[in-house]
Structures are given as C-alpha cells and as structure tokens.
Amino acid sequence: MKRSEINEIMKQALEFFEGQKFYLPEFAYWKLEDWKKKGEEINEIIENQLGWDITDYGRGKFYDFGLIHFTLRNGNLKNIPKGAKTYCEKVMIMEEEQVIPMHHHIQKIEDIINRGGGILLIQLYNATKDDQLAESPVVISADGMQKTLESGSIVELKPGDSITIKPRHYHKFWPKKGEDKVLIGEVSTVNDDYRDNIFLEKIERFIEIEEDEPLLYLLYDDYEKYLNRET
Numbered sequence: 008m009k010r011s012e013i014n015e016i017m018k019q020a021l022e023f024f025e026g027q028k029f030y031l032p033e034f035a036y037w038k039l040e041d042w043k044k045k046g047e048e049i050n051e052i053i054e055n056q057l058g059w060d061i062t063d064y065g066r067g068k069f070y071d072f073g074l075i076h077f078t079l080r081n082g083n084l085k086n087i088p089k090g091a092k093t094y095c096e097k098v099m100i101m102e103e104e105q106v107i108p109m110h111h112h113i114q115k116i117e118d119i120i121n122r123g124g125g126i127l128l129i130q131l132y133n134a135t136k137d138d139q140l141a142e143s144p145v146v147i148s149a150d151g152m153q154k155t156l157e158s159g160s161i162v163e164l165k166p167g168d169s170i171t172i173k174p175r176h177y178h179k180f181w182p183k184k185g186e187d188k189v190l191i192g193e194v195s196t197v198n199d200d201y202r203d204n205i206f207l208e209k210i211e212r213f214i215e216i217e218e219d220e221p222l223l224y225l226l227y228d229d230y231e232k233y234l235n236r237e238t
Contacts, residue, residue: 008069008214013061014223020075020100027123027190029098031077034058035224042225042234053234055081055092056200058227064108065211072210074107075100078227082197095198098122099191101182109179109207111138112172117195120169125186127164131156132177138205140177147171177207 060076063069076099082092111134121127133141145156148171162170172178182189204212213228
C-alpha cells in the first residue's frame with residue numbers, strides 16, 4: 008500500500024468515528040515528532056501493539072480485502088504473571104464489499120460486537136487438526152445465548168449484537184450488501200497479531216508500504232522503524 012492511501016484511509020476513519028461519536032485516545036493523533044519526544048512512559052503502547060493498524064492483506068485491493076483497526080488497550084502475555092492486563096479492546100471499521108479473510112486464533116477468545124452503522128455478517132467453521140475447514144457443528148455464544156450452528160453458517164449481527172469466537176473457530180466477516188459502514192468492537196483476551204493469526208489462505212497480515220508522502224499517523228507496525236524500538 009502507498010502511504011498516501013493509508014493517510015487518506017485514516018482521515019476517512021476519523022470522520023466516521025466522529026459521526027458515530029466514538030472517540031480515540033490522545034496518542035491516536037500524535038505526529039512523528041510527538042512520538043520522538045516521549046520516553047519510557049509510552050513503553051506499554053509500543054510493547055503491547057496499541058494504535059493504528061491498516062492492512063490490505065497483501066492483495067493490493069483494500070476496498071475488497073482490507074480492514075481498519077485501532078487497538079485501544081492490550082496486555083502482554085509475558086507480563087500476565089506479573090499482574091498485567093489479561094484483556095484487549097479494539098475498534099474496527101469495515102465498508103460494503105470489504106472482507107476479512109478466513110482465519111482463526113490459537114489462543115485468543117474474542118467478542119465481536121456491532122457498535123453501529125450497518126449489519127455485519129460472520130461465517131463460522133471449526134478448524135481441523137491440520138488447519139482446514141471442519142464439517143462439524145460450531146457451538147457459539149451470542150449475547151449470552153448458546154447456539155449450535157451448521158458448519159459454514161453465517162451469523163447476522165445488527166447494531167448492538169455480539170458473538171463470542173473461541174480459539175480454533177475459523178471466521179471471516181463482511182458488511183451486508185446495501186448497508187452502511189460498520190463500526191465493530193472487539194473485546195478479547197490478550198491479542199498478538201504477529202503470532203496468533205492462522206489464515207486459511209496464504210496472505211500477508213502486515214504489508215509493505217511505499218513511502219510516497221510523509222506519514223500522517225504511525226501504524227503500530229511502524230514503531231520499530233520510526234522510533235527505533237522493538238514492538
């Protein structure tokens with residue numbers, strides 16, 4: 008993706024957040040020079056992968072296969088024994104025609120919540136031992152109600168609805184055709200996007216960026232490059 012494309016996507020995302028009256032923390036708006044003035048007080052942001060994340064999964068077609076994330080809070084697995092956070096919260100935006108590719112998590116359990124806008128569709132499968140799609144029924148919890156679904160079932164989430172997705176539940180999601188953008192919440196156990204995503208097809212979770220203009224705001228995958236810190 009080009010940096011200019013990422014910058015424009017961020018601007019549009021902020022307009023949508025404002026329209027939905029959803030507010031991001033202060034560091035979402037820091038310029039590069041603001042980050043460089045900070046010291047050890049921002050270690051949690053860096054180490055726990057907080058902040059902007061925009062990807063087209065290496066397909067080069069963001070509005071077909073793409074997602075805007077912002078990680079608001081997150082723990083770190085290595086620090087949990089020391090009493091650190093055991094949870095994560097994200098906010099995401101998806102537009103009509105966009106799809107998140109089929110994937111599952113090894114250890115993360117998550118609630119996907121429709122926070123507003125259009126209707127969100129989620130397709131579900133169990134994972135086989137060799138990480139293929141199983142034909143077995145999928146047992147889920149939707150807003151506290153347990154349901155057993157056929158393999159490959161599609162669940163419809165209206166604004167306010169949520170679903171719990173457990174480890175090794177393959178899932179992909181997309182907005183219902185003809186609907187508005189969807190504001191999506193995610194509340195989960197600690198999240199690690201570098202190590203805990205298993206995709207059914209070969210994709211690139213983090214993308215190469217063509218630096219065709221100055222960055223607007225840092226992605227969390229930019230931290231190591233621009234701040235000379237480990238993520």
